[in-house]
Amino acid sequence: MTELSSCPPLIVGIGSPFRHDDGVGPWVTQRLARAGLETTEHAGDGTGLLDLFLTRPSLILIDATRSRQPPGTYVCLDAGVAPVQADLFHYSTHRFGLAEAVETARALGLLPRRLIIHGIEGQNFGQGQGLSEVVETAAEALVDRLGAPPPAPPKEGPA
């Protein structure tokens, strides 16, 4: 079995950039792609995510949440540890969104070995481009967090 540490995760930005804050996922992944990280975008029907789950042992999903928390609130979930609540994420087409995709994958035994989900609470899901200021601030912080090189392993040997 491939060691997870030797397999960089595929980072998936979920949402529509034409629905303001719903596009926070692609907003983040576009900036991470410029930093050289492997990313992709996903919009529309959530069943397509199941296909993506089969491609890698490790994935990171980034999506807007709609959970009545203050806009810009950041949440990080490890799908391997706990179920994803359906009412956390903004759903789009036919109500088969991120949470439904993850939990369906879990029921079918199709979850990747590592699946981390980053959510940022949106403010404006109306039609149009651009993020709300508070959401953009949270998105920039997430770019910094995911784009930063992993900490170097501690040096061994005599100091």
Added chain:
Amino acid sequence: MTERIIQVDALARVEGEGALYVRMKGDMVEKVEFRIFEPPRFFEAFLEGRDALETPDITSRICGICPIAYIMGACQAIEMAWGLEVTPEIAALRRLIYCGEWIQSHTLHAVMLHAPDFLGLHDAIQIAQAQPDLVRQALRLKKLGNTIMEVVGGRAVHPVNTRIGGFYKAPDPEDIRAMIPELDWGAEAARALVLAFAKFDFPQDGTDYTFVSLVDRERYPILQGRIGSNRGLDIDVTRFNDHFTETHVSHSNALQGRMRDGSAYLVGPLARYANNYDTLCPTVQATARDAGLGRVVTNPFQSILVRLIEVQYACEEAARLARAYVPPVPAHIDTPPRAGVGHGITEAPRGICYHRYETDTEGRIMAAQIVPPTSQNQPQIEEDLTRVVTANRHLPDADLKWRCEQTIRNYDPCISCATHFLKLRVDRD
């Protein structure tokens, strides 16, 4: 006399945002409103002044589930306005990609969103837990539909290889041929789903619907045919507005389609099936018979079966088209723009989708009209709800609410398309 109000504030397992309000006085249903509050999207207005060549790509954005319906309707209309006729090879490739849309859209709704109603389950996750093999099969079928759209259209959502006059690039024959084994599997898988779902305990319901669809004597209609009904309507697409009208009602952001005499009508799988049964392949007719269905299905709760019968048809038809594939040369037909009026109509998964455009001599859109299937089905959905609530008025509110939601899901309504929608509230007086 007691007033009873049943209200669903946000319908689940439908596309877009909508609600339902029912008010009863004793045993009488006083008011049923299928409320679509998805914001209006003004696509027709966006199109005015744009280059007509952009129309398929812009209208594709109306829906992520049925973009092909919008692309093809727009193409047909502009091509009619400009006097452009596509080659049989281009027409066949268009039919192939449309089969992909039927397969993915119908499978998603029938198995993941509609079947839970009959299995007493809340959602697709519970189905995956209770019947994982069923969901695996559905996901494979849906992926097959998406694959067709990717191979022919460049990508599964909002394809980019389609254009006025045909395609930007003809798909590689090897890529088309590679889909044939999976299409053959898909036809068998869809038949198995029909026969399994035929065992559901369907509520007794039905009425004498006016079924409106494209009608074609040669092939089950997808992109071709005249507009027909089970009541003798038989018109050319150019006469759509002579027989159908759209009106605004205060409780919905989507226009409601009616016949010119004010009556409701039904579009979609039940109508296509009733009006075109004879053109289904014998294998598909056999599946319908084995599932206990007649040539006409009037119980809307059995629409799930007809939808899957159409999946079987689409797989068989796609396999036939793939085996006969000849790359179109050229991949598209060019023609200079001209002033004109054009009409297009195709069978979207949810029913007929009508387009009408006027262009000027430069090829700019001067006027646009798009009539999606869910707009047309809204009055019929309200009539169905009135009938179902009346027949089930003895049920407690929670059960009646559930039955009403099922009634709406029978139509696989695409609210985003129609706004260009569900919350349920029943008032009992």
